[in-house]
Amino acid sequence: MPTVINVGVIGAAGRMGQAVCHAVAADPDLDLVAAVDRSRAGDELDSVVGLDGSELVVAEDVAELTAAGTDVVVDFTVVEAARVNLAAVAAGGIHAVVGTTGFTDDDLEMLRSSFDSSNCLVAPNFAVGAVLMMRFAEMAAPLFETAEVIELHHDGKIDAPSGTAMRTVERMAAASSDWADDPTDNEMVAGARGGMGPGGIRVHSVRLRGLVAHQEVLFGTTGQTLTIRHDSTDRTSFMPGVLAAVKRIEDLPGLTIGLESVLGI
Numbered sequence: 001m002p003t004v005i006n007v008g009v010i011g012a013a014g015r016m017g018q019a020v021c022h023a024v025a026a027d028p029d030l031d032l033v034a035a036v037d038r039s040r041a042g043d044e045l046d047s048v049v050g051l052d053g054s055e056l057v058v059a060e061d062v063a064e065l066t067a068a069g070t071d072v073v074v075d076f077t078v079v080e081a082a083r084v085n086l087a088a089v090a091a092g093g094i095h096a097v098v099g100t101t102g103f104t105d106d107d108l109e110m111l112r113s114s115f116d117s118s119n120c121l122v123a124p125n126f127a128v129g130a131v132l133m134m135r136f137a138e139m140a141a142p143l144f145e146t147a148e149v150i151e152l153h154h155d156g157k158i159d160a161p162s163g164t165a166m167r168t169v170e171r172m173a174a175a176s177s178d179w180a181d182d183p184t185d186n187e188m189v190a191g192a193r194g195g196m197g198p199g200g201i202r203v204h205s206v207r208l209r210g211l212v213a214h215q216e217v218l219f220g221t222t223g224q225t226l227t228i229r230h231d232s233t234d235r236t237s238f239m240p241g242v243l244a245a246v247k248r249i250e251d252l253p254g255l256t257i258g259l260e261s262v263l264g265i
């Protein structure tokens with residue numbers, strides 16, 4: 001990787017994309033060389049993101065990434081767009097750091113096979129506190145018989161449950177298969193008990209204006225409960241993890257899931 005890494009951002013006009021553009025522009029080791037977003041194609045990045053001094057114009061197509069000499073692309077879009085765009089990024093031999101959520105297991109297999117000449121990291125959550133929350137939940141899982149996950153997000157989030165909630169439950173289910181049966185036999189309002197994730201663990205999704213990204217993992221056993229809670233109160237919470245992944249991606253061959261290997265935990 002060169003001394004200064006050329007970074008391109010897909011979804012640059014979105015909530016996360018804008019935060020990434022600011023974080024990359026402020027990092028002396030990184031150079032923001034391309035911004036792609038269908039909704040604002042042709043507009044100056046300055047006017048879209050409020051990034052004084054940038055001379056970039058928002059591109060419509062990911063072909064711009066190669067033309068701009070991108071070393072690493074950061075993608076925060078929607079899963080339907082990411083499927084198509086990441087195939088082109090892989091074909092171009094560009095590394096990818098992906099925060100988009102909603103990938104299926106088949107999507108991840110596709111990424112694993114398509115990134116053969118460059119690397120790809122997909123993380124459902126780039127906030128260090130959320131990464132620790134998932135680890136702590138995995139540690140607690142074998143010691144409790146009942147557990148439920150409540151994830152809470154802003155009212156612009158279109159997928160449910162969140163990628164973080166799914167990953168948390170997958171890891172809890174992998175750590176323990178010894179969960180008590182759900183006693184509910186009369187659900188007066190459909191969905192009142194939430195959705196059933198891996199291991200039969202219930203997941204509840206809350207969407208509220210004013211929130212950013214929050215999650216509680218509740219555990220219960222005889223006479224005691226444990227609540228593990230993480231709050232991202234601002235999108236800047238994700239940026240140290242995104243920048244660390246951009247700087248480490250060259251050393252992580254193939255497909256990496258989660259931020260753990262970047263953080264060394």
Ligand code: NAD
Nearest residue numbers: 011013014015016037038039077081099100101124125126
């Ligand atoms: P957003 O709706 O604000 O932004 C998405 C952007 O993608 C939009 O500007 C849209 O125009 C653009 N886009 C859509 N299709 C495109 C295409 N084909 N080509 C180029 N650009 C395209 O959403 P957001 O809040 O920024 O979230 C984006 C994604 O990031 C979601 O999947 C969300 O769940 C995820 N997310 C992940 C983390 C994490 O830490 N991994 C944190 C927050 C959000």
